[in-house]
Amino acid sequence: MKNSTGWLINRWETMTLIRHAEERIAGMVESGEVGCPCHLYIGQEAIAAGVCAALRSEDTVWGGHRSHGHYLAKGGSLAGLFGEVLLKATGCAAGRGGSMHLAAPEVGVLGTVPIVAGTVPLAAGAAFAYKMRGEDTVAVAFFGDGALEEGHVHESMNLAALYRLPLVLICENNLYASHLHWSERRAADNLYRAGEFHSVPGERVDGNDVEAVYQAARSAVERARGGEGPTLIECRTFRWRGHVGASFDLDVGVARRGELAEWLPLDPLQRLTDQLTERGVADLTLREQAIDARIGGAMEAACAH
Amino acid sequence: MRTLTYAQAIREAHAQLLALDPRVFVIGQGLWSPWYAGSSLEGLDSEFGCARMVDSPVSENAVTGMAVGAALAGLRPIVFHPRMDFMLLAMDPIVNQAANWSYLFSSKGGVPLVIRAVINRGGEQGAQHSQALHAMFMHVPGLKVVMPATPYDAKGLLMAAIKDSGPVLYIDDRWLYGESGEVPEEPFTVVIGEAIVRRRGSDVTLIGVSWMAAECVRAAALLEHEGIDAEVIDLRTLKPWDKELVAASVSRTGRAVVADGGWRTAGASADIAVEVTERCFHDLKAPVVRVTLPDAPAPANRSEELVYYPGAEQISSAARALLERIAKRAAA
Numbered sequence: 001m002k003n004s005t006g007w008l009i010n011r012w013e014t015m016t017l018i019r020h021a022e023e024r025i026a027g028m029v030e031s032g033e034v035g036c037p038c039h040l041y042i043g044q045e046a047i048a049a050g051v052c053a054a055l056r057s058e059d060t061v062w063g064g065h066r067s068h069g070h071y072l073a074k075g076g077s078l079a080g081l082f083g084e085v086l087l088k089a090t091g092c093a094a095g096r097g098g099s100m101h102l103a104a105p106e107v108g109v110l111g112t113v114p115i116v117a118g119t120v121p122l123a124a125g126a127a128f129a130y131k132m133r134g135e136d137t138v139a140v141a142f143f144g145d146g147a148l149e150e151g152h153v154h155e156s157m158n159l160a161a162l163y164r165l166p167l168v169l170i171c172e173n174n175l176y177a178s179h180l181h182w183s184e185r186r187a188a189d190n191l192y193r194a195g196e197f198h199s200v201p202g203e204r205v206d207g208n209d210v211e212a213v214y215q216a217a218r219s220a221v222e223r224a225r226g227g228e229g230p231t232l233i234e235c236r237t238f239r240w241r242g243h244v245g246a247s248f249d250l251d252v253g254v255a256r257r258g259e260l261a262e263w264l265p266l267d268p269l270q271r272l273t274d275q276l277t278e279r280g281v282a283d284l285t286l287r288e289q290a291i292d293a294r295i296g297g298a299m300e301a302a303c304a305h
Numbered sequence: 306m307r308t309l310t311y312a313q314a315i316r317e318a319h320a321q322l323l324a325l326d327p328r329v330f331v332i333g334q335g336l337w338s339p340w341y342a343g344s345s346l347e348g349l350d351s352e353f354g355c356a357r358m359v360d361s362p363v364s365e366n367a368v369t370g371m372a373v374g375a376a377l378a379g380l381r382p383i384v385f386h387p388r389m390d391f392m393l394l395a396m397d398p399i400v401n402q403a404a405n406w407s408y409l410f411s412s413k414g415g416v417p418l419v420i421r422a423v424i425n426r427g428g429e430q431g432a433q434h435s436q437a438l439h440a441m442f443m444h445v446p447g448l449k450v451v452m453p454a455t456p457y458d459a460k461g462l463l464m465a466a467i468k469d470s471g472p473v474l475y476i477d478d479r480w481l482y483g484e485s486g487e488v489p490e491e492p493f494t495v496v497i498g499e500a501i502v503r504r505r506g507s508d509v510t511l512i513g514v515s516w517m518a519a520e521c522v523r524a525a526a527l528l529e530h531e532g533i534d535a536e537v538i539d540l541r542t543l544k545p546w547d548k549e550l551v552a553a554s555v556s557r558t559g560r561a562v563v564a565d566g567g568w569r570t571a572g573a574s575a576d577i578a579v580e581v582t583e584r585c586f587h588d589l590k591a592p593v594v595r596v597t598l599p600d601a602p603a604p605a606n607r608s609e610e611l612v613y614y615p616g617a618e619q620i621s622s623a624a625r626a627l628l629e630r631i632a633k634r635a636a637a
């Protein structure tokens with residue numbers, strides 16, 4: 001099914017918002033205005049944008065240390081993000097947590113915390129609550145490839161399959177857990193199959209293709225809403241910046257430098273921009289300016305106190 | 306008033322909570338089997354259905370995490386750990402998630418979760434089936450820890466825990482399951498954080514919680530035969546514990562014995578003893594003494610168990626030694 005131009009523009013706006021907001025944060029990390037550890041999402045925006053496009057406002061998302069994108073794609077306040085990263089009272093957690101601790105339950109961001117995969121069982125518990133109350137709400141857990149090395153993710157998959165919970169598991173495989181490449185952590189490149197033993201079906205998609213991510217997420221969300229249980233989606237992508245901080249992470253070896261050069265041309269946002277240009281959309285620059293104005297306004301609001 | 310056992314009181318609290326509040330559910334191991342919970346959950350699965358009495362796989366970490374998530378999504382879960390030892394596998398959801406979450410996102414609401422853990426020791430069960438780990442959790446900001454010693458408190462504290470907006474660790478003790486006492490039939494709560502004086506006395510204050518509070522009551526009876534008038538305080542809540550009530554008592558008696566069923570080093574007794582010393586230093590007639598487990602894993606052999614677990618004998622000896630020490634000093 002072909003997505004409409006309007007739909008693509010909406011995704012483009014979400015991804016641009018995430019990209020530009022994070023570049024602003026990266027600048028503040030470099031200047032020292034932001035002191036808390038920031039794990040940037042740049043390069044992975046299509047995943048948050050694609051998955052959240054498949055959700056209703058009452059559906060909930062749960063994340064980890066690299067969750068600015070999830071928070072924004074689900075509709076979390078931009079000023080709340082900036083305020084939190086700056087540890088101000090205007091932050092979404094009142095400045096108590098910083099970049100790694102975001103929540104906006106009013107739009108379904110129930111929480112993001114940095115213990116690896118810490119929120120995966122919590123998302124399953126929320127799904128349990130929706131099912132128990134007879135609601136058709138869905139919970140989505142976002143986590144990285146390193147998370148599948150945590151035992152409680154496997155426990156959660158078994159429980160979610162056993163109780164047929166409305167849960168969608170989004171594994172963003174950016175190939176690195178902190179500084180370790182997947183091949184230094186696993187014997188085989190097969191994360192999408194991690195749920196097989198637990199009767200959780202899995203699928204692998206191009207995480208830099210927002211339409212492919214959306215398509216997979218929509219099927220998984222429908223399956224969850226229909227009472228058929230959890231699905232695991234492995235989204236292949238690449239983290240442009242370091243594990244933490246603003247640098248391009250060229251310090252973890254020559255191989256990584258080569259990989260970044262391979263992945264930069266696969267930029268999910270540029271791909272979408274090209275697609276829209278091909279379709280004759282001519283006002284992207286104007287839209288970009290409007291987003292930047294929004295970012296400027298949110299930064300002012302965040303710093304108002 | 307009607308009499309119930311401690312286990313029956315726990316069961317009644319569950320039954321009333323399940324009946325009164327559709328948000329309440331119980332999840333954990335052994336809910337459908339008397340092997341795990343004794344009679345404390347008996348028949349609740351048939352009364353309220355297996356969908357609200359969820360006997361789960363042995364996945365302590367994820368099951369506890371699910372309970373945290375369900376609480377954040379608006380339910381009032383009671384997650385059940387029939388042996389506290391196994392709950393160590395759930396440290397992340399309890400400490401990192403539930404406890405910290407209640408601080409980090411307090412502006413977005415609390416984590417209304419009850420974590421029920423059972424101390425189930427003795428009976429030659431050995432080191433990994435015998436641990437009383439309350440002090441580990443008492444250490445964590447954001448967690449409340451309640452430890453009832455009587456059937457009345459067993460019911461009232463569970464009902465208070467479920468009403469609390471933050472995570473509450475409710476620790477009960479299998480050794481108390483057969484104790485009888487008066488318990489009101491209607492729902493009621495015991496205030497979290499309030500200790501109670503079990504016996505008035507003027508010579509020495511005995512401070513305990515859970516099983517050791519019951520042993521303090523027995524120790525006071527032994528001391529009474531010797532003309533020693535002991536005051537007994539049952540803390541009931543270990544975090545936050547009632548420092549005012551304890552300090553007022555010790556300031557009056559001038560002597561304190563702290564009895565705890567956990568280990569000595571960095572145990573609950575250490576915190577209580579130092580707090581009493583700080584608050585009552587000028588009223589103390591002798592150093593605060595402690596009766597605890599030795600700093601050693603639990604033995605399995607019955608004869609070693611008898612030595613390992615202190616009780617009324619050791620508490621009364623400690624109190625007696627305190628008074629003798631003072632008498633000697635007065636004579637010298």
